[in-house]
Amino acid sequence: MDGDSQKDGPQDGGKLVANIMHFARALRMAGLPIGPGKVLDAIAAVRAVGMGRRDDFYWALHAVFVNRQDQRDIFDQAFHVFWRNPRLLERMMQLVLPQLQLDQPQPDAAEMNRRLAEALMQGNEAVLADEADEEKLEIDAAFTASDKEMLQSMDFEKMSGDEVRQAQSMLRRLVLPIAEMRTRRFAPSSAGGAVDLRATLRGALRSGGDVIPLELKKRRTRPPALIILCDISGSMSRYSRMLLHFMHALTNDRDRVHTFLFGTRLTNVTRYLRKRDVDEALSKVGEAVGDWSGGTRIGACIEGFNRLWSRRVLGQGAVVLLITDGLDRDAGDGVAEEVERLRRSCQRLIWLNPLLRFDGFAPKSLGVRAILPHVDEFRPVHNLESLGALAEALSRPETRRGAGMASWLRRMEEVA
Known part of the structure; x- marks a missing residue:
């Protein structure tokens, strides 16, 4: 890479830009509201803070992608899983700056949220296809769709993204069907248990008093x-x-x-x-x-x-x-x-x-x-x-x- 490319940084660092886009796509699939504008802001933020330290890179992306407290854990897990391979990360960062300090410990992928794992797996091969000879990020991708019986008894907290969507549809x-209760009001009824005196007297007036049909009523329910x-x-x-x-x-x-x-x-x-x-x-x-x-x-x-x-x-x-x-x-x-x-x-x-x-x-x-x-x-x-x-x-x-x-x-x- 020539000097001008290095000076331009992430703007011309093709693989870095592609992986930032993939990282943003994974966050969006995990539930964070991220659009194209935020991806451009993230690339600009990385370019502004430089690539000398891993924590600078982390907080530059954090400042752009995280808006609420409940999004912090998802972002933190996604960052450490996506960028967990130091050699791969170093090689991508070298497209911009040869020196990169990796001084932050990586969490165990087993603690990762299932929805996040599912989001990171989708499209991972397309973005990093040229890294086939490197150590692979191994995530259990056996997220087959559960049938109705399994979803009925599965804890909401343990559902994958696809299972969450199915459960939401079922919800x-x-x-x-709350049992209806009797109210204070009455309604006309042919099989009611009480005589409606007002309706009966109105009926008698209409017939001239020769015939007095009994009108019945019962309590309304709701x-x-x-x-x-x-x-x-x-x-x-x-x-x-x-x-x-x-x-x-x-x-x-x-x-x-x-x-x-x-x-x-x-x-x-x-x-x-x-x-x-x-x-x-x-x-x-x-x-x-x-x-x-x-x-x-x-x-x-x-x-x-x-x-x-x-x-x-x-x-x-x-x-x-x-x-x-x-x-x-x-x-x-x-x-x-x-x-x-x-x-x-x-x-x-x-x-x-x-x-x-x-x-x-x-x-x-x-x-x-x-x-x-x-x-x-x-x-x-x-x-x-x-x-x-x-x-x-x-x-x-x-x-x-x-x-x-x-x-x-x-x-x-x-x-x-």
């Missing part, structure tokens, strides 16, 4: 309001993002569905989820919520719901789904009082916790111990099968409040 078709309070903290991020597809399907399937997301603060996203297009809806939700993958203040967020929203949305017979792992930044401060107040305001309070998938789960954390005595049901929510079980439970007639919680309360006493 959009999943319905929640599904109860459904309120969803979903934790979007870092420990819940993978599950909450999958469950957003489920919430979108529910919101567009029935009326009186209200969805709130909380981490360090509470956000009402109901109006965004009412958009028919799921991608547009989730994009609007992402713009509206500013505390993705952060900490969790369960007590403060439920207090905000009780104070600002409960009277507006908790209509007659409302069912509340509280989706959280119970891990609270405030060590359970104020959680018990606010959850108890929420329970008194609704007909049925169901706690969905992904940690319940573990056989050895015990209510040890302060947040879990504060919530558990005040809910009517305690269920796992980590795969499609658990959501199907929830739908089945909600379709059955309601039993006595808290009837299934005795065993969990005894276990909590044993832990104490």
Whole structure:
């Protein structure tokens, strides 16, 4: 390479530019919002900081490709896996600058996210075909599409990118047949159990009083309001993002569905989820919520719901789904009082916790111990099968409040 090419740097370093493009493509397939403009910015950033140190190269790409906290882990894993071969990296960097310091330890590829592995494998041969004689990056690429039975029982956290897309499609078709409840209003009925005096007198006036036909009525039924309070903290991020597809399907399937997301603060996203297009809806939700993958203040967020929203949305017979792992930044401060107040305001309070998938789960954390005595049901929510079980439970007639919680309360006493 002549002096002018070396001076121009990444702009003319064909292989380096191609691999930066492939790296950006892998990040996009792993879920990061990266377009052609960011690829050009990344090449310009690498050219600006120079290629003398590996950490400069890392942070130049990081500054361009990473916009949110929840994207950092994916980027870090992708960087170290994609650029893990020192000789290959050195040779590519030598297209720009002969000296490159590789002083940062590489993580084990076995710890890599499955979606990231899948993204890195696609197109890898096309970009690095001329490196066939070098050490290959070995990633288990046996990501065959799971059938319905396997997807039903597979944990959301362990799904590959293709399996996530299949699960999202199945979630959009999943319905929640909540058992209807009787209201205070009546409707005309030929087989009703009560006489409608007003309708009967009107009928008698129309007939001149010679014949008085008895008009009957019965109580109307309708599904109860459904309120969803979903934790979007870092420990819940993978599950909450999958469950957003489920919430979108529910919101567009029935009326009186209200969805709130909380981490360090509470956000009402109901109006965004009412958009028919799921991608547009989730994009609007992402713009509206500013505390993705952060900490969790369960007590403060439920207090905000009780104070600002409960009277507006908790209509007659409302069912509340509280989706959280119970891990609270405030060590359970104020959680018990606010959850108890929420329970008194609704007909049925169901706690969905992904940690319940573990056989050895015990209510040890302060947040879990504060919530558990005040809910009517305690269920796992980590795969499609658990959501199907929830739908089945909600379709059955309601039993006595808290009837299934005795065993969990005894276990909590044993832990104490």
